[in-house]
Amino acid sequence: xxxxxxxxxxxxxxxILKGINLEIKAGEVHAIMGPNGxxxxxxxxxxxxxxxxxxxxxxxxxxxxxxxxxxxEERAREGIFLAFQYPVEIPGVSNLQFLRTAVNAxxxxxxxxxxxxxxxxxxAKEVSKQVDLxxxxxxxxxxxxxxxxxxxxxxxxxxxxxxxxLAILDETDSGLDIDALQxxxxxxxxxxxxxxxxxxxxxxxxxxxxxxxxHVHVLAGGKIVKSGGRELALxxxxxxxxxxxxxxxxxxxxxSAN
Amino acid sequence: xATTDQEVNELIKREYEHGFVTDIESDTFxxxxxxxxxxxxxxxxxxxxxxLEWRLKAYRRWLEMDEPDWAHVGYPKVDYNSISYYSAPxxxxxxxxxxxxxxxxxxxxxxKLGIPLHEREKLAGVAVDAVxxxxxxxxxxxxxxxxxxxxxxxxxxxxxxxPELVQKYLGSVVPHGDNFxxxxxxxxxxxxxxxxxxxxxRCPMELSTYFRINAANTGQFERTxxxxxxxxxxxxxxxxxxxxxxxxxxxxxVVELVALDDAQIKYSTVQNWYPGDxxxxxxxxxxxxxxxxxxxxxSKISWTQVETGSAVTWKYxxxxxxxxxxxxxxxxxxxxxxxxxxxxxTKMIHLGKNTSSTxxxxxxxxxKSSNAYRGLVKFGPGAEGxxxxxxxxxxxxxxxxxxxxxxxxxxxxxxxxxEHEATTSKVSDEQMFLCRQRGIDPEQAVSMxxxxxxxxxxxxxxxxxxxxAGKLLEVSLEGSVG
Ligand SMILES: Nc1ncnc2c1ncn2[C@@H]1O[C@H](COP(=O)(O)OP(=O)(O)OP(=O)(O)O)[C@@H](O)[C@H]1O
Ligand SMILES: [Mg+2]
Numbered sequence: 187x188x189x190x191x192x193x194x195x196x197x198x199x200x201x202i203l204k205g206i207n208l209e210i211k212a213g214e215v216h217a218i219m220g221p222n223g224x225x226x227x228x229x230x231x232x233x234x235x236x237x238x239x240x241x242x243x244x245x246x247x248x249x250x251x252x253x254x255x256x257x258x259e260e261r262a263r264e265g266i267f268l269a270f271q272y273p274v275e276i277p278g279v280s281n282l283q284f285l286r287t288a289v290n291a292x293x294x295x296x297x298x299x300x301x302x303x304x305x306x307x308x309x310a311k312e313v314s315k316q317v318d319l320x321x322x323x324x325x326x327x328x329x330x331x332x333x334x335x336x337x338x339x340x341x342x343x344x345x346x347x348x349x350x351x352l353a354i355l356d357e358t359d360s361g362l363d364i365d366a367l368q369x370x371x372x373x374x375x376x377x378x379x380x381x382x383x384x385x386x387x388x389x390x391x392x393x394x395x396x397x398x399x400x401h402v403h404v405l406a407g408g409k410i411v412k413s414g415g416r417e418l419a420l421x422x423x424x425x426x427x428x429x430x431x432x433x434x435x436x437x438x439x440x441x442s443a444n
Numbered sequence: 445x446a447t448t449d450q451e452v453n454e455l456i457k458r459e460y461e462h463g464f465v466t467d468i469e470s471d472t473f474x475x476x477x478x479x480x481x482x483x484x485x486x487x488x489x490x491x492x493x494x495x496l497e498w499r500l501k502a503y504r505r506w507l508e509m510d511e512p513d514w515a516h517v518g519y520p521k522v523d524y525n526s527i528s529y530y531s532a533p534x535x536x537x538x539x540x541x542x543x544x545x546x547x548x549x550x551x552x553x554x555x556k557l558g559i560p561l562h563e564r565e566k567l568a569g570v571a572v573d574a575v576x577x578x579x580x581x582x583x584x585x586x587x588x589x590x591x592x593x594x595x596x597x598x599x600x601x602x603x604x605x606x607p608e609l610v611q612k613y614l615g616s617v618v619p620h621g622d623n624f625x626x627x628x629x630x631x632x633x634x635x636x637x638x639x640x641x642x643x644x645x646r647c648p649m650e651l652s653t654y655f656r657i658n659a660a661n662t663g664q665f666e667r668t669x670x671x672x673x674x675x676x677x678x679x680x681x682x683x684x685x686x687x688x689x690x691x692x693x694x695x696x697x698v699v700e701l702v703a704l705d706d707a708q709i710k711y712s713t714v715q716n717w718y719p720g721d722x723x724x725x726x727x728x729x730x731x732x733x734x735x736x737x738x739x740x741x742x743s744k745i746s747w748t749q750v751e752t753g754s755a756v757t758w759k760y761x762x763x764x765x766x767x768x769x770x771x772x773x774x775x776x777x778x779x780x781x782x783x784x785x786x787x788x789x790t791k792m793i794h795l796g797k798n799t800s801s802t803x804x805x806x807x808x809x810x811x812k813s814s815n816a817y818r819g820l821v822k823f824g825p826g827a828e829g830x831x832x833x834x835x836x837x838x839x840x841x842x843x844x845x846x847x848x849x850x851x852x853x854x855x856x857x858x859x860x861x862x863e864h865e866a867t868t869s870k871v872s873d874e875q876m877f878l879c880r881q882r883g884i885d886p887e888q889a890v891s892m893x894x895x896x897x898x899x900x901x902x903x904x905x906x907x908x909x910x911x912x913a914g915k916l917l918e919v920s921l922e923g924s925v926g
Pocket of ligand 1: 197198221223226227228238271
């Protein structure tokens with residue numbers, strides 16, 4: 187489904203991704219782990235088409251189609267979804283209106299009829315229950331004053347509404363309490379499907395107890411330095427990143443300060 | 445994100461959809477202004493002597509006045525002798541007695557503008573007075589309003605039919621020599637709307653006036669007077685459009701509101717005069733004096749404006765809060781783009797005890813435009829326990845536009861309380877990316893974000909027009925994203 191070959195990307199002249207290779211097939215769940223600042227969010231953003239990042243080399247195809255040629259919104263309509271690590275607020279725009287606009291943009295793209303306010307309200311209420319978010323949140327401004335955990339649940343709700351082909355979840359598990367982690371995991375598991383792939387960035391192997399990945403990759407210094415199965419995450423938890431010959435940023439900074 | 449600016453620039457390249465000209469035979473004065481012109485104007489309208497005297501008094505004052513230059517706007521000097529001060533569609537007979545007699549070309553014009561003058565059509569709950577160039581061409585729903593005792597007619601008719609009321613209140617809020625543009629208007633106003641709501645009456649429908657400038661080289665100087673007697677209520681809305689022309693056209697209106705004991709007036713404006721082209725050529729100069737007097741105790745005047753048009757806007761709808769416990773409100777959305785300039789805001793003059801006022805101003809600037817909020821909150825010595833809350837928010841789209849805030853506070857009463865909040869924000873790259881990542885067109889995204897920014901003001905508009913206002917913003921921003 188998604189094929190990434192030798193992907194290089196930089197921001198403000200600084201190279202962050204230094205040759206990423208990754209193949210993701212339909213139905214698979216891939217987890218990406220790695221130290222802070224290694225480029226996990228950058229990879230997610232580049233795939234979604236954030237123009238703050240410049241792709242300098244390499245190619246990315248989605249079902250054979252060159253993804254890098256498409257605008258952000260076109261990629262979204264082709265089924266790329268990104269759950270943000272830090273969801274941004276849009277004051278005054280109700281979540282409901284935002285979501286309906288998004289859903290209708292997708293429907294329009296597929297040649298389907300737009301949903302009217304009443305139809306959408308019904309759907310949105312159902313989905314909000316799925317992530318245990320009070321329907322009252324639908325009336326609030328997009329992420330406006332949402333707690334960290336509420337923002338994350340809101341992101342998963344959007345994924346459930348938009349039914350993407352490839353869902354990229356950037357640290358959707360961070361900052362969640364135990365119950366919320368369960369709720370979000372259930373949401374992600376509900377997304378799992380034959381014709382859908384999931385790429386999730388996480389620091390915690392405990393998420394992988396809830397959502398069992400098919401593949402685990404370690405991203406460090408802008409490259410995938412190790413790939414394996416479910417067991418790789420357990421090993422990382424036990425041994426840290428040190429045994430792979432990488433240090434996390436903080437450690438590296440601490441060392442250079444000494 | 446490099447694109448946002450580019451996108452926004454595209455978005456700004458919108459078309460003005462009301463820019464057509466109606467081909468209609470008009471009687472138009474030769475350009476120029478002097479006492480004879482005023483006498484002729486007054487004569488055509490068969491005005492009583494006192495009206496002409498008042499006009500001439502204003503004209504003489506005006507001659508001694510200088511055009512104000514303190515606003516944060518720049519524009520070429522207007523040559524007041526190159527403007528025609530009267531233009532009216534020619535009529536087969538004298539005045540149309542009913543809607544059936546209105547020139548079909550005119551009816552078509554208003555239909556094209558989305559303002560049906562047929563009473564059964566979509567704005568069924570709204571009575572409309574249509575002003576075309578210098579004259580009122582039609583007023584709908586006169587009969588049901590008359591049954592409720594509400595007078596809703598053109599100001600020309602009111603001068604004929606209700607001279608005592610007009611004489612009592614005209615100039616009582618905005619005196620003939622109030623300012624340069626008000627004096628000019630007092631001298632040459634050609635038509636406008638008159639509303640009188642008697643004691644204890646809640647006006648049974650929304651009233652509205654639709655102003656249309658059509659003829660070239662003419663100025664539009666309308667005069668609106670609304671009187672709400674004790675314990676009455678009225679909600680009034682005005683809309684405005686003009687054809688696209690390369691020359692600037694002048695619009696200098698005066699609106700006076702009078703609210704007596706326990707009366708409420710809600711005045712909403714959706715201003716969409718032609719703003720000029722993307723290079724700043726043409727467009728309307730909108731120099732307007734709007735003021736409401738809360739004379740009675742517990743009275744309330746509420747101004748809501750959505751200003752998207754005009755090349756230059758100079759406008760400060762104000763409230764004089766004379767009655768004890770009276771309330772003044774000002775809710776404003778002003779959007780400027782390309783080379784548009786707006787200097788707008790309000791004055792809240794607190795004179796009575798426990799008077800309170802609220803100011804919510806939302807300025808949106810795009811392109812190379814300049815958008816200024818100018819507000820005065822004044823407390824007189826008698827304004828015991830008075831309070832004001834002001835919130836001014838500016839939203840910038842792109843980085844070549846400007847937003848300015850000029851709040852003035854004058855207090856002669858120590859017990860008065862003022863709260864002021866101001867913010868400036870940008871449509872951020874992150875917000876745009878979020879919207880686009882969800883499949884939303886950049887254009888739609890900007891419009892959605894801007895609408896969200898304006899929400900507090902839109903919710904003050906009458907239902908029918910809140911939707912219109914949202915759409916208007918969308919159209920105004922069209923083409924700003926690529
Ligand atoms: N807009 C930007 N401007 C400058 N540097 C940036 C920008 N975005 C990311 N970077 C840098 O790129 C590197 C990778 O950042 P990225 O956010 O991809 O890391 P990450 O792996 O997601 O880290 P974390 O685990 O902390 O979320 C960091 O050094 C970061 O400072
Ligand atoms: Mg990250």
